[in-house]
Amino acid sequence: MDAVLFDMFGVVAMDQSPVVRATMVEYSGHGHDAFWTAYWAPRQDYDRGDLDGPAYWKAVGEHLGEPLTSGQVEKLIALDLDSWSRVNEESVALVSELSGAGVRLGLLSNIPAELAKRFEELHPHVLDLFPTLGLSCRIGHAKPEPGAYRWCLERMGVPAGDVLFVDDNRANVEAARALGFHGHVFTSVPELRRLLGRG
Incomplete structure (x- = not known):
């Protein structure tokens, strides 16, 4: 992708x-x-x-x-x-690899303002991996609302058909697919690696 x-x-x-x-x-x-x-x-x-x-x-x-x-x-x-303050280091490692390979990355998170501030304090190295940072409390849209996905698309500068959306919530993935995204319901990092050809 x-x-x-x-x-x-x-x-x-x-x-x-x-x-x-x-x-x-x-x-x-x-x-x-x-x-x-x-x-x-x-x-x-x-x-x-x-x-x-x-x-x-x-x-x-x-x-x-x-x-x-x-x-x-x-x-x-x-x-x-x-x-809510723990990161998945295995996932972060994969995102870092994708970033290094030049894959365009975005993050779309349903996250309230206090938690967004906490993550900026504790895990800036994680948030910095995503040039497009769609934090619901700051964009005025929360998944599965279409506006949340469209906000990210506009800033990523690519059509929905060129984007894989990864979420552990099936309803959020289905909402993205309805807008033309490719979708993957996340269950594990190894499975996602295989899907991305990085296994």
Whole structure:
């Protein structure tokens, strides 16, 4: 492929830490299912930048039927950031190889502002690999909204048919395919290497 557009979490970065996820549920004082239903309900608005951290967690509290105190919000923001802060070094190595080979690269991530800032502080070497950096909180679109993919295409300067979109979420991949991208549902780095001819 002439260009590859990567998802962040679950591909270049790790999914949420199971240990921190459990800590968040325990700290909330709610059941697992109730907490995660409330957590995800307003997440798209948070990722898109329509809500900041305190407003997002206020919305989570409303879904739980129990307002969160400012202290609880502060703690949950910190735990949430910690849960998403690990990179997949195996994936980063592959992206580095592609960059060195001259493949045009982009990153399209559903990521709220606080987490984007955290990644810039902790992993600038990772973000610097992507000349096109589509962070949802800064572009006003979040996957699977078509505007998110189109924003990246415009900046990558290539037609959708020349781009492989890689994401671990099938719905996001299908949305990209509907716009003419090639799509790959990520399961492992070795599988992606084989697809790219770098196995």
